[in-house]
Amino acid sequence: MDNSNVRSNNRSGTRTAVPAPPPATRYSQISSGSDEDSSAPSSKDLYAGSESFRNLDVGVLKDSSAANRLAWVRSQIIGSDAEFDSPFGKRRITYADHTASGKSLHYIENFIIKNVLPYYGCLKKCLTGEENRWVVFVGPYEHHSNLLSWRQSLAEVVEIGLDENGLIDIKELQRELQSGKFANRPILGSFSACSNVTGIHSDTRAIAKLLHQHGGFACFDYAASGPYVEIDMRSGTIDGYDAVFLSPHKFLGGPGTPGILLMNKILYQLGSAPPSTCGGGTVDYDTLYSEAIESRENGGTPPIIQTIRASLTFWIKEYINYSVIQNHEDYFIDKALKRLLPNKNILVLGNTTARRQAILSFLIFSTSVQEGSLNMWAEMGNKLDKPLHGPFVAVLLNDLFGIQARGGCACAGPYGHQLLDVDETTSLAIRSAIQKGYSGIKPGWARISFPYYMSNQEFEFILAALEFLSIYGQRFLSLYRFHFKKGTWAFNKRAFKELVGKASNGNGDALSTVITTVPGLKIHEDGTEDLEDGDLEHPVMVNKFASYLIIAKNIANLLPKFPSKQEIPHDLDPSIVHFRV
Known part of the structure; x- marks a missing residue:
């Protein structure tokens, strides 16, 4: 099954195309039906997509212990020693809300300054409503972006509550799917993989399997846990994901990056509507829209620098292990x-x-x-x-x-x-x-x-x-x-x-x-x-x-x-x- 990556600012609901990050970034290489190699990619894999990525290893500790790698990452955090004037005197900033946003890294910003911005002006190809109303199932601890956007759409939204243990009530979801109320209607589940409030993880595999058994699509918001966990879509399998929403600005080094939507190509091709945002670069001729999904959904000037920065945040995550x-x-x-x-x-x-x-x-x-x-x-x-x-x-x-x-x-x-x-x-x-x-x-x-x-x-x-x-x-x-x-x-x-x-x-x-x-x-x-x-x-x-x-x-x-x-x-x-x- 052919798959494609489309970027979405999933905190605002707008979608644009995304130039793919370096091939070794696991999230850009979505396979259908086979598990991905869990071993860490080599540096050669990481810079295979672009000549400039050969400089990724410059200044990076190689073959070092986990403690040394973490110490190196901490040394790269911008503003780690910054202070401010509080009502009670000067205070060193101790950042403790990484769930909201990550911190910028000298390493990533320096890479962009040396290897991207000098060539930015020349960059063009540096990286490779229906008849039946949709039913969208959402969970009990969704971020507003994964709840209000669906409520304001044409879909019918069904909210699944908490069970007696404070977790997503899988039995309630099963009852709703089996009730027959939504027969012959397209179904999609859009659940948080992890609560941004309590940090509690959802059983994404069980939810995906249940949705697929009833002909639905399984989509998951990984904004809160994406910076910390391995995401294996297994697209095309019974417990795989059809779409994943990511917010790289929450990753270490991520401020200034765009949102990312990973999706199964078949989900995009369900309809024949125009691009979500029409504009320059979305057409092959006049009103003949491009069949290439990323070009079709990338109206206007693409966020090239921001996308490269996003790919580097994934590289940092892989580097730590x-x-x-x-x-x-x-x-x-x-x-x-x-x-x-x-x-x-x-x-x-x-x-x-x-x-x-x-x-x-x-x-x-x-x-x-x-x-x-x-x-x-x-x-x-x-x-x-x-x-x-x-x-x-x-x-x-x-x-x-x-x-x-x-x-x-x-x-x-x-x-x-x-x-x-x-x-x-x-x-x-x-x-x-x-x-x-x-x-x-x-x-x-x-x-x-x-x-x-x-x-x-x-x-x-x-x-x-x-x-x-x-x-x-x-x-x-x-x-x-x-x-x-x-x-x-x-x-x-x-x-x-x-x-x-x-x-x-x-x-x-x-x-x-x-x-x-x-x-x-x-x-x-x-x-x-x-x-x-x-x-x-x-x-x-x-x-x-x-x-x-x-x-x-x-x-x-x-x-x-x-x-x-x-x-x-x-x-x-x-x-x-x-x-x-």
Whole structure:
């Protein structure tokens, strides 16, 4: 079976043709009916498609250990030592939302500068509605791009829910397919291979097999897991994929790349409609459109440089090796869950025993006032109040520690309703409030991720920061103001200045930095810190991390344990404000 690659900006729904990446990039070589060789390609294979790709190996460690390859990749991350000015002083940026977007690499950008841009002006061929309404099945944790685009199409959309384990309900999908309601109608399933919220993996093989048994097509959104897992389409087999959606901007080195749609050619040839975007280069003559799919769907000037950058991100992924990636991801997520699940004040969303990517979405709970003199952990653990706002947690991670996380619903609203137990009545009330202009009351969470190329020092620092916020996070509410209409948290400079003034009068320099050469800090249940054993590979970075934690605790000790609550607008129902303000 002949197959073709067509690129799609799968976060916007528009589709254009894609010049194929280097032949060794596994995702551009879709076979039908036979498994692909799982061995890593040689450098000769990688640059077989273009003379310029012979320079791929320049400056790259060859035949080195996994540790050396990962160290090399980390050394190539642009901005790895960048700092910014937060309300509490300079902070080194620790990027922790790789699920949203990857980081750029010096290696890839330098390759494009030296081997692509000088020749860009000469490049032309550098790389090789129907009668019956469609039925599209989607899953319970789709990104909005794989849900709203179908809802706005002419298709009938059928949403499959969660089973008792919080996974895609395969039995419900089977019942729907066997019901006879959709007899003699074209069927397509479009499911996330992995949730971008919880990191939980879908059983793509079982879903594909079920759809094929009932004459449907199986399509999967690999945007969240694509940068980390091997994708074997097995196109043409009973459990193979008919289409895969990828977002290379989420790959390491991927910012500035186009979306990619891998599809079975037979799926494209089901209809005879004009190209999705007509324009220059799509026709052979006047209105006679090209029969070559990639040319037909590539109206206007093709994104040549962006496509080459995308192919290089796949090369980086192959260079590291899938087993190395999986081992590191498994280590990070297992250790993170062991540390965070026993914490009474942190709720990790989703099934925590299912196979998942190294992605965590979580809530940190606040507490109400307790009687008696108790330590902070006990005060917080005995009487939980509403959770802290997800965006507020993200703000604190950024301002106190330089950790860049995501706050909100992560473009997965329907899944958020289920994770947070938002019923229909409450949902309609929230919708009504948003229509009044109060966009900030949408419930949500905070999200972080631990990619394979994250250092152990960064990983331990992030966990220590989360443990700190689980104990002291709500104290910082007194230093911020929430904007109910915008949904933003603004730092209160006046309150902070007054706090520092009072502390200086009574305690000297309360915000002084204590810097010690330590490999990591852990916050215990009694609020004390513990310096964990480890190497001193990055003493400067580790010293900064330790100082951020100590400064944060110094500030927290000056703040009230139970800050007063912010006034809710009079025309807003307090019962639908599901977080602490």
